Amino acid sequence: MAVIEVRNLHKRYGETVAVDDVSFSVERGEIFGILGPNGAGKTTTVECIEGLRSPDGGTVRVLGFEPREDQLRQLVGAQLQESALPEKLEVREALELYASFYRNPADPDALLAELGMTGHQHKPYKKLSGGQKQRLSIALALIGNPEIAVLDELTTGLDPQARRDTWDLVEAIRDRGVTVVLVTHFMAEAERLCDRIAVIDSGRVVAVDTPGGLVDRVSADTTLRFRPSAPFDDHLLTDLPEVREVRRHNSQVTVTGSGNLLHAVAAVLARHQIVAADLRVEQASLDDAFVALTGRAFDN
Numbered sequence: 661m662a663v664i665e666v667r668n669l670h671k672r673y674g675e676t677v678a679v680d681d682v683s684f685s686v687e688r689g690e691i692f693g694i695l696g697p698n699g700a701g702k703t704t705t706v707e708c709i710e711g712l713r714s715p716d717g718g719t720v721r722v723l724g725f726e727p728r729e730d731q732l733r734q735l736v737g738a739q740l741q742e743s744a745l746p747e748k749l750e751v752r753e754a755l756e757l758y759a760s761f762y763r764n765p766a767d768p769d770a771l772l773a774e775l776g777m778t779g780h781q782h783k784p785y786k787k788l789s790g791g792q793k794q795r796l797s798i799a800l801a802l803i804g805n806p807e808i809a810v811l812d813e814l815t816t817g818l819d820p821q822a823r824r825d826t827w828d829l830v831e832a833i834r835d836r837g838v839t840v841v842l843v844t845h846f847m848a849e850a851e852r853l854c855d856r857i858a859v860i861d862s863g864r865v866v867a868v869d870t871p872g873g874l875v876d877r878v879s880a881d882t883t884l885r886f887r888p889s890a891p892f893d894d895h896l897l898t899d900l901p902e903v904r905e906v907r908r909h910n911s912q913v914t915v916t917g918s919g920n921l922l923h924a925v926a927a928v929l930a931r932h933q934i935v936a937a938d939l940r941v942e943q944a945s946l947d948d949a950f951v952a953l954t955g956r957a958f959d960n
């Protein structure tokens with residue numbers, strides 16, 4: 661069942677068209693990614709979903725309501741933008757303050773524990789690290805026990821470990837049954853976390869699909885590279901239906917094909933007692949998908 665329906669959303673700021681024509685729907689319980697380069701219109705789109713901005717055209721329905729209706733404030737949790745809290749406010753105070761806005765808030769202690777913040781509950785906001793601030797902003801998005809959480813540029817500025825920890829948290833949120841809308845311009849983040857992704861470019865949706873589905877649209881090809889432990893005739897591999905091409909460069913063999921290429925090639929090599937040293941498997945990535953869908957590189 662769709663919990664968010666966006667139809668032909670259009671929003672401009674003066675002469676600037678921020679969102680030209682955006683349509684998608686988000687199903688209950690999924691992590692739905694909105695992926696696109698800087699300035700693509702992602703934040704404006706989710707701000708229209710959150711009721712923070714009014715569309716100039718199109719319709720948005722969230723759990724059946726218009727985004728600005730009061731009931732929604734209890735049902736949608738939004739992650740705070742950076743440094744939105746007073747510097748001296750402690751973590752626990754912030755949670756208790758936000759809990760007071762909701763009829764049925766989560767237990768701050770349980771939330772602190774779940775987010776690994778119990779030990780930091782008396783730290784003032786300004787003393788938190790980047791990762792801790794992000795975790796607090798996620799906690800504040802969840803304190804009202806929302807049905808939908810909107811997380812915008814959640815891991816920007818975090819180091820790789822803090823980013824991975826945050827990804828685990830987002831998965832835990834989804835596993836609690838919360839629908840997550842995740843705005844990101846990180847391919848790896850979208851690929852790892854999202855059940856489905858809307859790729860947005862210049863205010864328009866260029867595709868909505870699973871990460872795998874987006875990649876498959878570009879190319880079903882797989883490339884294997886390895887150094888064989890003994891010479892062999894190319895026909896061993898080119899006779900396989902999965903193999904399209906075999907190329908050699910010095911001692912390295914490059915095999916391109918589709919289907920279960922790795923399995924087919926490995927089986928033939930094993931039958932001939934050939935070991936594939938330094939074996940690497942390359943597949944099209946979301947980056948490739950973006951280039952193919954928009955005709956330009958995903959540069960931020």
Ligand SMILES: Nc1ncnc2c1ncn2[C@@H]1O[C@H](COP(=O)(O)OP(=O)(O)OP(=O)(O)O)[C@@H](O)[C@H]1O
Pocket residue numbers: 673676677678679696697698699700701702703704705845
């Ligand atoms: N308040 C505003 N006033 C004027 N123009 C704006 C405003 N907010 C955004 N824009 C412009 O609208 C376009 C879309 O911005 P938006 O923030 O929605 O994109 P985004 O995809 O979220 O980008 P980013 O990843 O950089 O946050 C950009 O050209 C931006 O400069």
